[in-house]
Amino acid sequence: MKFSLKMYIILTIEFQFWLFKSTTIKKQTGEHCQIHTKPERNPMRKLALPDEILLNIEKPARYIGGEVNSVTKDPDKVDIRFAMCFPDVYEIGMSHLGIQILYDMFNRREDVWCERVYSPWVDLHKIMKEQQIPLFALESQEPVRKFDFLGITLQYEMCYTNVLQILDLSHIPLHSADRTWEDPIVIGGGPCAYNPEPLADFFDLFYIGEGETVYDQLMDTYRRCRQEGKSRLEFLEYAAGIEGIYVPRLYEPSYHEDGTLADFHPVSLHAPAKVKKQAVMEMNEVVYPMSPVVPFIKATQDRVVLEIMRGCIRGCRFCQAGMIYRPTRERSVDTLKQYAKAMLDNTGHEEICLSSLSSSDYSGLQELVTFLIEEYQGKGINISLPSLRIDAFSLDAMQKVQDIRKSSLTFAPEAGSQRMRNVINKGLTEEDILDGAGQAFAGGWAKVKLYFMLGLPTETEEDMAEIAVLADKVARKYYELPKEQRRGKCQITTSTSFFVPKPFTPFQWAPMCPAVEYVRRASIVKHAFAEQLNRKSLKYNWHDAEVTILEGIFARGDRRVGKVLEEAYRLGCLFDSWTETFHNEPWMQAFENTGVDPDFYTLRSRGEDELFPWDFIDIGVSRQFLRGEWEFAMKETVTKNCRQQCSGCGAAAFGGGVCYEGQN
Amino acid sequence: MKVRIKFKKDGSLRFIGHLDVMRFFQKVMRRAQIPIAFTAGYNPHMIMSFASPLGIGLTSEGEYFDMELAGHISSAEAVRRMNAVTAEGIEVISFRQISEEKKMTGMAIASAADYLVGCKCRENGAIFTQKMITGFLGQQEIVVTKQTKRSEQEADIRPLIYQMELTKEGIYLQLAAGSAQNLKPELVMSALCRFAGIDEASMAWTRRRLEMYADLASEAERAKGIRKLVTLEALGKDIE
Numbered sequence: 049m050k051f052s053l054k055m056y057i058i059l060t061i062e063f064q065f066w067l068f069k070s071t072t073i074k075k076q077t078g079e080h081c082q083i084h085t086k087p088e089r090n091p092m093r094k095l096a097l098p099d100e101i102l103l104n105i106e107k108p109a110r111y112i113g114g115e116v117n118s119v120t121k122d123p124d125k126v127d128i129r130f131a132m133c134f135p136d137v138y139e140i141g142m143s144h145l146g147i148q149i150l151y152d153m154f155n156r157r158e159d160v161w162c163e164r165v166y167s168p169w170v171d172l173h174k175i176m177k178e179q180q181i182p183l184f185a186l187e188s189q190e191p192v193r194k195f196d197f198l199g200i201t202l203q204y205e206m207c208y209t210n211v212l213q214i215l216d217l218s219h220i221p222l223h224s225a226d227r228t229w230e231d232p233i234v235i236g237g238g239p240c241a242y243n244p245e246p247l248a249d250f251f252d253l254f255y256i257g258e259g260e261t262v263y264d265q266l267m268d269t270y271r272r273c274r275q276e277g278k279s280r281l282e283f284l285e286y287a288a289g290i291e292g293i294y295v296p297r298l299y300e301p302s303y304h305e306d307g308t309l310a311d312f313h314p315v316s317l318h319a320p321a322k323v324k325k326q327a328v329m330e331m332n333e334v335v336y337p338m339s340p341v342v343p344f345i346k347a348t349q350d351r352v353v354l355e356i357m358r359g360c361i362r363g364c365r366f367c368q369a370g371m372i373y374r375p376t377r378e379r380s381v382d383t384l385k386q387y388a389k390a391m392l393d394n395t396g397h398e399e400i401c402l403s404s405l406s407s408s409d410y411s412g413l414q415e416l417v418t419f420l421i422e423e424y425q426g427k428g429i430n431i432s433l434p435s436l437r438i439d440a441f442s443l444d445a446m447q448k449v450q451d452i453r454k455s456s457l458t459f460a461p462e463a464g465s466q467r468m469r470n471v472i473n474k475g476l477t478e479e480d481i482l483d484g485a486g487q488a489f490a491g492g493w494a495k496v497k498l499y500f501m502l503g504l505p506t507e508t509e510e511d512m513a514e515i516a517v518l519a520d521k522v523a524r525k526y527y528e529l530p531k532e533q534r535r536g537k538c539q540i541t542t543s544t545s546f547f548v549p550k551p552f553t554p555f556q557w558a559p560m561c562p563a564v565e566y567v568r569r570a571s572i573v574k575h576a577f578a579e580q581l582n583r584k585s586l587k588y589n590w591h592d593a594e595v596t597i598l599e600g601i602f603a604r605g606d607r608r609v610g611k612v613l614e615e616a617y618r619l620g621c622l623f624d625s626w627t628e629t630f631h632n633e634p635w636m637q638a639f640e641n642t643g644v645d646p647d648f649y650t651l652r653s654r655g656e657d658e659l660f661p662w663d664f665i666d667i668g669v670s671r672q673f674l675r676g677e678w679e680f681a682m683k684e685t686v687t688k689n690c691r692q693q694c695s696g697c698g699a700a701a702f703g704g705g706v707c708y709e710g711q712n
Numbered sequence: 713m714k715v716r717i718k719f720k721k722d723g724s725l726r727f728i729g730h731l732d733v734m735r736f737f738q739k740v741m742r743r744a745q746i747p748i749a750f751t752a753g754y755n756p757h758m759i760m761s762f763a764s765p766l767g768i769g770l771t772s773e774g775e776y777f778d779m780e781l782a783g784h785i786s787s788a789e790a791v792r793r794m795n796a797v798t799a800e801g802i803e804v805i806s807f808r809q810i811s812e813e814k815k816m817t818g819m820a821i822a823s824a825a826d827y828l829v830g831c832k833c834r835e836n837g838a839i840f841t842q843k844m845i846t847g848f849l850g851q852q853e854i855v856v857t858k859q860t861k862r863s864e865q866e867a868d869i870r871p872l873i874y875q876m877e878l879t880k881e882g883i884y885l886q887l888a889a890g891s892a893q894n895l896k897p898e899l900v901m902s903a904l905c906r907f908a909g910i911d912e913a914s915m916a917w918t919r920r921r922l923e924m925y926a927d928l929a930s931e932a933e934r935a936k937g938i939r940k941l942v943t944l945e946a947l948g949k950d951i952e
Contacts, residue, residue, distance in 0.1 A: 099916065
């Protein structure tokens with residue numbers, strides 16, 4: 049049972065995507081971690097935007113930089129300037145742990161100055177377009193186009209138009225093929241880089257996997273190429289030779305008559321046929337930011353984030369993170385205790401949060417949580433414990449760190465019926481859920497949030513209605529308590545999102561539904577709620593279907609959908625992950641204008657042997673394993689988690705993590 | 713023990729709003745390990761009260777907030793530690809013990825503030841003359857429209873202008889400030905522009921708060937229009 053964040057809200061999961069390790073950097077502790085954290089005192093640091101603009105836009109603090117722990121260097125004393133971008137608004141981007149790790153790691157190198165870039169909100173976007181103001185990095189306030197690298201993290205498909213905005217406002221040609229040495233090398237990373245094809249035309253390079261492994265090698269290669277006066281293409285060819293680096297320009301797809309991919313192969317001798325995912329294997333040795341940047345304005349995550357492990361042993365069949373971050377690797381409790389102290393001391397944050405895909409599976413959880421409560425509870429530091437299964441220990445810990453009158457518990461059963469939960473391999477029974485809820489109610493909680501997905505493969509109307517039935521059963525658990533133990537009515541809030549099949553999951557073969565069908569399914573659930581005994585204690589919300597369809601297209605899209613993105617951006621699409629700025633009509637127009645059929649990417653059943661655009665990437669987990677899991681799903685058969693029994697997914701090839709636990 | 717902290721806010725930090733400055737100082741206190749008192753409960757927070765919020769766009773060399781300490785620390789040590797962990801643009805000037813009385817908090821007693829308004833487009837407001845200002849102040853009343861979040865209100869601001877003169881750096885203003893009565897310098901400047909027939913839209917102001925005061929005059933003295941202003945800083949004493 050989880051009381052926690054739902055898996056599919058991207059920002060609440062802090063899984064590390066393209067982190068990387070520097071072989072030249074020693075293990076860090078709290079003592080020697082402050083390298084360039086103090087900005088040089090320069091009261092005349094000139095802002096890129098004049099007062100007249102800053103005073104007339106929302107939250108000007110998004111654009112001024114200068115935050116505590118931000119890094120300033122002398123541009124004349126570095127060889128490489130790296131602009132690290134999260135293509136969403138500052139408060140979202142600043143909450144992302146991956147960027148903080150990369151920023152810290154790059155700036156430990158004396159020859160690199162890494163700065164940050166976020167998407168200008170729509171108000172400033174308009175002004176920058178009108179006045180031809182080039183996009184700038186926060187620290188130096190200098191134009192991004194001057195930089196050697198522009199790194200863009202790709203965390204969700206609906207930020208793709210923002211990627212084009214970043215390039216456009218930076219005055220960098222949108223297409224890799226049109227760039228010269230006057231432009232930075234544009235490199236992408238993050239979970240969406242596991243299917244980079246929709247963005248292939250816009251990026252010079254993609255980094256596949258966790259960033260700590262080969263960025264140093266890439267920086268060294270770049271420096272050498274520039275010193276030796278190599279051409280841009282020559283550099284890209286050298287880069288293609290680095291494990292984990294994908295250079296889209298050096299590959300060529302061809303298609304069958306029915307539109308499916310016929311072949312995908314390198315057209316340069318420098319480019320490997322398979323690009324291998326990068327993963328950090330020494331979790332206690334790898335760099336971690338002891339002094340993350342502290343924003344002036346409140347970021348979505350305004351706290352210290354302790355990444356306790358990477359990967360997940362569970363193997364839910366819809367979950368991309370659960371596959372691409374295999375094998376599961378833990379940090380030691382001792383390492384984390386040191387990090388917690390150093391990070392709290394260096395930031396002054398009043399909250400610390402544990403981060404992983406499933407914290408209850410972390411073997412040192414009790415020791416770590418007990419330490420944090422004992423050490424910090426009395427010092428006005430909040431402790432946030434997401435992704436926990438409900439048991440005696442976690443309930444006790446939650447009662448210590450939360451005001452239960454105000455807080456709600458979040459459960460993510462993901463599917464309403466047991467049949468459906470077996471299909472998705474969510475190893476969770478109704479009994480687990482109701483027991484957990486019962487314990488929580490007895491512990492004093494009266495508010496519960498439930499998360500489900502609609503549109504999962506093989507879903508029937510009965511499965512949909514079961515969502516409401518399960519919510520009602522949870523409410524009944526509450527009313528089973530003696531009246532004097534209750535606090536009025538309980539509040540069970542149920543949310544559903546629509547399932548989007550992702551690359552490198554057992555469900556990568558699954559067809560999606562048309563938007564109307566999603567809406568119909570949500571209305572079935574809504575009607576089922578109206579029939580429940582405790583309907584007055586139940587609330588139901590569902591997500592937008594139109595965005596789901598677009599997400600599905602770009603998640604499993606190929607190179608040909610790139611032109612749709614470009615057209616949509618031209619038609620004004622921007623900040624598509626924000627309800628207030630999302631408009632479906634221009635997107636539909638973009639498909640029409642480019643002649644791309646959206647249904648080809650969503651509604652089609654993919655054959656067992658169909659070549660997928662992302663198949664050139666080797667994530668360690670084999671396609672054969674994924675296909676086996678798809679077949680188990682169809683048979684409603686559950687697969688054991690990594691600690692119960694190895695399923696031979698292939699991730700053991702990385703030579704560490706959970707695959708070798710208990711062995712020497 | 714209660715303390716009053718005086719700080720400067722400069723440069724690009726003028727774009728950081730009041731609530732964010734508060735959050736900033738809460739984190740400064742932790743980074744500097746100042747022994748601060750917390751409220752009880754599940755979400756303990758620092759007891760921190762600002763004398764008067766500074767608007768976005770203004771810089772200041774005299775901002776104040778009061779806090780409650782849970783342990784002893786000397787003024788010199790506290791200032792040193794806080795300045796070691798602050799951001800470029802915020803500098804702590806003093807850290808002094810103040811009266812325990814509730815009615816003596818900065819928020820309760822702040823009653824006037826000094827400002828310097830410069831004009832970026834011409835030579836520090838050189839289009840204004842002392843004669844213009846004397847004429848402006850000589851008016852019986854200066855009625856302006858004060859805009860709040862919800863409504864607009866006509867008000868005579870003349871009694872809230874304590875001093876106004878032309879200096880080399882710009883126009884110096886001493887205005888009513890605090891929770892009872894408060895006048896923003898930009899309101900005075902637009903009234904002056906209207907009075908002098910200057911198109912305000914063509915002006916770009918730089919606004920700097922210089923200092924904040926409490927008024928120690930008695931009720932009787934105030935009735936006669938007498939003010940005895942002392943800086944908020946002067947009401948505290950250094951901790952050894």
